[in-house]
Amino acid sequence: MNQSLDSDSVSITRRILDALRLDPVLLSLLVILALFGSLVLYSATGSDQAAVLRQGTRILVAMMLLVAAANVPVRMLRKVSIWLYLGGVGLLVAVMFFGEVGKGAQRWLDLGFIRFQPSEILKLAVPMIVATYLADRVLPVGFKELVVSSVLVMIPVMLIARQPDLGTAILVGSAGFFVLFLAGVRWRIIISLGVLFSAMAPLLWKFALHDYQRKRILTLLDPESDPLGSGYHIIQSKIAIGSGGVYGKGWLNGTQSQLDFIPERSTDFIFSVFGEEFGFFGSVVLILIYLAIIFRGLYIAAHSNENFGRLLAGALSLTFFVYLFVNTGMVAGMLPVVGVPLPLISYGGTSMVTLMMGFGLIMSIRSAKRFLV
Amino acid sequence: MSKREQLKDDFLESRLIRRRLVLAAIFTVILLGLVLGRLYVLQVVSYEHFSTLSDSNRIRIKALPPTRGLIFDRHGVVMANNLPTYRLEIVREQVTDLDATLQQLRQYVEYTDQDLKRFRQSSKRRRPFETIPLRLNLDDAEVARLAVNLHKFEGVEINARLTRNYPHGEHAVHALGYVGRVDERDLREVDEVEYAGTTHIGKLGLEKFYEHELHGSVGVQQVEVNANGRTLRVLSESPPIQGNNLHLTIDSSLQRVAEEAFADRNGAAVAIDPTNGEILALVSMPIFNPNLFVNGISYANYGALRDSPERPLFNRALSGQYPPGSTTKPFYGLAGLEARVNQKDDKTWCGGYYLLPNEERRYRDWKKEGHGHMNLNDAISQSCDVYFYDLAYRLGIDRMAEFMAQFGFGVKTGVDSTGERNGLLPSREWKRGHEGMPWFPGETLITGIGQGAFLVTPLQLANSTAAFSSRGTRYQPRLVKSVEKIPDYNRIDIASRVTGRYQLLKPKNWEHVHNAMVNVVHGLRGTAQGINRGMEYRTAGKTGTAQVFEIAQDEEYDEETVAEKLRDHALFVSYAPAEDPKIAVAVIVENGGSGSSVAAPIARQIMDAYLLEES
Structure with missing residues (x-):
């Protein structure tokens, strides 16, 4: 069996990947990350093989969707983006009225055969619609384009924020605004928006945030003030990560993790398990893998031959970065606790599927112009 | 702007986007560098610190539940306190095989499926290494049996904890309410952090209404434990703050007199200080022992209470709604004078029944042969129905309502308690709104003697009587006189609140009705003159009888033949001393028959106890 693969294997693999319109670099990075993630998950679930198998199935399904997305031609993407967007916003409105309440927030829609969060659709639909809209305009974007795009972004963001799901709202919002940023919004607008936002922060604090969200931010500043409530997560997470040291306590040996001190340790707080067991060294490696994925995405964006591809691939890669930054920042006690998973590693299927499809779109953009690697 | 109209230039645009992509890339590197910097601080610089903290997980955070505030009566008698009781508690993380442990524990102590269900429920919401109660209220024998065998069970503890106790048992239960185990529904209404470690919460009555005062605030203890989870030493502690104490307006001994006056009859009595709205006694009979509910009542006991035809769990004083019957007559009498529909000395002929113009139906008087010529004073003191049919007819429902x-x-x-109901004051709007029907003239008549759709709660009746006695000033009745704030033990009085002030058009009008009510008790032919023997003060009162079922046109109500359950309710309202009222009372005895013979004597005992012992 192995003999035939020997000399031709590289070119055969290359040919298969090309036929499937996949990017070998991005794909291998994603596979490495997924395998790495399964190891961490096995430890974080307390050696629960069934859970790891379930997650493996999800990865496979998500990979198949990645392949499917990679084979949608770019001009088709531009056509469906409006329908995807309208459908997604429609479902968000439906969730408002018929959605199921889980853990105190109304996010889920039950269609009988499947339960899902419509907000996930918007993670792709928002950057797609804004990229479609801006692709044919003269860049850098003018005032009118800026206003139209902002409205397109803010409608779903508001709907998601009031579910309330601050984490997803941040991700959807940043996906949309990254498109605008790449399309060359002038610096003085960016700066004045920044100033305006800081000026409005006290108002937002008072009216836009839920009590529990305010509490999380306060807790971040002084976790000791609320050791029985939300400060507990941060205190325990910091102890776990810090006690990992340079090389970590070793796989399956994290005492904080194994003894159930870390809440949500297989989902949002999985990075503290990782940090405890693999130490600073492991953390550097992991973040470098992530960084490689982000850079590969940005590289594809830079080498696309049309604005739509450049804007969409760039925005999706940067959104992936936001996932990583918000999650690790939260677990390390730098950012408030918002429900953003560690991408491709946290247990759970919803974000996994969206992320992989996003990478599928990036690969579709890459193969639209068959450049060499 | 004109520059913007240029044609798209792909070279320039792609250069722009690339520049932004590079900027973004630099940005990501910087931010991820910050994260790595933070991790460096945690994992390399502060490694020693966190490593010590995590070492064999020595630091535990324990919630210290506060002690519930005490409840005293108006003279300082303890109505609710907290006693140490022994509990069987389990630390889940220290038990290797929970099911086996639970099974083996059965050898030494009994626990029900209900206990087990509670245990599993509360283990869901506990943080790691916190104790979860399996059985409360262990008796001495159980404690002894367990203590001897405790070494066999890792993670099983016997702990003494303060538990709510009602030292007088069933006494004043409907005034106090009770606490019970915290359940999921309760947690939705409170701050979960504050209730970490709290096992009991007010479920009914005062205990529920003043939950925010009584609960106190949670304390936190950081302890160092050994590998088995046993506490070695306390690292830091912020102690819990006890809940505030309540001082009630209730007079415990008066309450007891009232309860005993009912003997084995069912009903309710409420006594109010008409000068400020303080509730002196609030009785609903029968009563039950609230201590049963504190440690989780058994299904058998609960079933017995719930299904008893006497309905002991039902708080009649606040939730019971009864037709007020003739106790409304003084109010209507005053309404007639104030509206100048009647003069004090106008007479109405009572021939035993009343006829509406153009109607066949006879509206009967309770006295078949009639009362003869009646003025206001006679009509109230002898409780003539026909006089009030006629008055109601002339007043009309709108003015009455x-x-x-x-x-x-x-x-x-x-x-300030739970479960109070509205009663029902019939009016044209009510009937149209709730039944979609027009108002019939006949209904005006029966409303005029407090029957028909008219309903009152005993508390409402007492409060209205109190308002009458103070010539129209109505207070919000209350059970709590002051809240004693912990930790400085400041007693903060709860101010009395006026909720209505009726302005008399002519003060004389009130005097007339008041005198008639005095005659009810002290007049020769007064319906309640039976209670005036040896009375050392003067009382104004009014008897009432409320029909439980309707008698057909040509039937006669006969107390002897009617089953007890269908007998009329007996009512009595009064206030005393007549010259300067200090107490207003409403008594309702279910199926007691006539107000004069059953309800009035109970009111007399309450007034005696209050007025004679006070001085």
Whole structure:
């Protein structure tokens, strides 16, 4: 069996990947990350093989969707983006009225055969619609384009924020605004928006945030003030990560993790398990893998031959970065606790599927112009 | 702007986007560098610190539940306190095989499926290494048996904890309410952090209404434990703050007199200080022992209480709604004078029944042969129905409803407890709104003697009587006199609140009705003259009888032949001393027959106890 693969294997693999319109670099990075993630998950679930198998199935399904997305031609993407967007916003409105309440927030829609969060659709639909809209305009974007795009972004963001799901709202919002940023919004607008936002922060604090969200931010500043409530997560997470040291306590040996001190340790707080067991060294490696994925995405964006591809691939890669930054920042006690998973590693299927499809779109953009690697 | 109209230039645009992509890339590197910097601080610089903290997980955070505030009566008698009781508790993380442990524990102590269900429920919401109660209220034998065998069970503890106790048992239960185990529904209404470690919460009555005062605030203890989870030493502690104490307006001994006066009859009695709305006694009979509910009542006990035909769990004083019957007559009498529909000395002929113009139906008087010529004084003291049919006919329902509303009929009094109901003040609007029907003239007549759709709660009736006695000033009745704030033990009085002030058009009008009510008790032919023997003060009162079922046109009500359950309710309202009222009372005895023979003597005992012992 192995003999035939020997000399031709590289070119055969290359040919298969090309036929499937996949990017070998991005794909291998994603596979490495997924395998790495399964190891961490096995430890974080307390050696629960069934859970790891379930997650493996999800990865496979998500990979198949990645392949499917990679084979949608770019001009088709531009056509469906409006329908995807309208459908997604429609479902968000439906969730408002018929959605199921889980853990105190109304996010889920039950269609009988499947339960899902419509907000996930918007993670792709928002950057797609804004990229479609801006692709044919003269860049850098003018005032009118800026206003139209902002409205397109803010409608779903508001709907998601009031579910309330601050984490997803941040991700959807940043996906949309990254498109605008790449399309060359002038610096003085960016700066004045920044100033305006800081000026409005006290108002937002008072009216836009839920009590529990305010509490999380306060807790971040002084976790000791609320050791029985939300400060507990941060205190325990910091102890776990810090006690990992340079090389970590070793796989399956994290005492904080194994003894159930870390809440949500297989989902949002999985990075503290990782940090405890693999130490600073492991953390550097992991973040470098992530960084490689982000850079590969940005590289594809830079080498696309049309604005739509450049804007969409760039925005999706940067959104992936936001996932990583918000999650690790939260677990390390730098950012408030918002429900953003560690991408491709946290247990759970919803974000996994969206992320992989996003990478599928990036690969579709890459193969639209068959450049060499 | 004109520059913007240029044609798209792909070279320039792609250069722009690339520049932004590079910027973004630099940005990501910087931010991820910050994260790595933070991790460096945690994992390399502060490694020693966190490593010590995590070492064999020595630091535990324990919630210290506060002690519940005490409840005293108006003279300082303890109505609710906390006693140490022994509990069997389990630390889940230290038990290797929970099911086996639970099974083996059965050898030494009994626990029900209900206990087990509670245990599993509360283990869901506990943080790691916190104790979860399996059985409360262990008796000495159980404690002894367990203590001897405790070494066999890792993670099983016997702990003494303060538990709510009602030292007088069933006494005043409907005034106090009770606490029970915290359940999921309760947690939705409170701050979960504050209730970490709290096992009991107010479920009914005062205990629920003043939960925010009584609970106190949670304390936190950081302890160092050994590998088995046993506490070695306390690292830091912020102690819990005890809940505030309540001082009630209730007079415990008066309450007891009232409860005993009912003997084995069912009903309710409420006594109010008409000068400020303080509730002196609040009785609903029968009573039950609230201590049963504290440690989780067994299904058998609960079933017995719930299904008893006497309905002991039902708080009649606040939730029971009864037709007020003739106790409304003084109010209507005053309404007639104030509206100048009647003069004090106008006479009405009572021949035993009343006929509406153009109607066949006879509206009967309770006295078949009639009362003869009646003026206001006679009509109230002898409780003539025909006089009030005629008065109601001339007043009309609108004026009647408007007047009664000013004395608090038909609305909640706003008492500081749970479960109060509205009663029902019939009016044209009510009938159209709730039944979609027009008002019939006949209904005006029966409303005029407090029957028909008219309903009151005993508390409402007492409060309206109190308002009458103080010539129209109505207070919000309340059970709590002051809140004693912990930790400085400042007693903060709860101010009395006026909820309605009826302005008499002519003070004389009130005097006339008042005198008639004095005659009810002290007049020769007064319906309640039976209770005036040896009375050392003067009382104004009014008897009432409320029909439980309707008698057909040509039937006669005969107390002897009617089953007890269908017998009329007996009512009595009064206030005393007549010259300067200090107490207003409403008594309702279910199926007691006539107000004069059953309800009035109970009111007399309450007034005696209060007025004679006070001085």
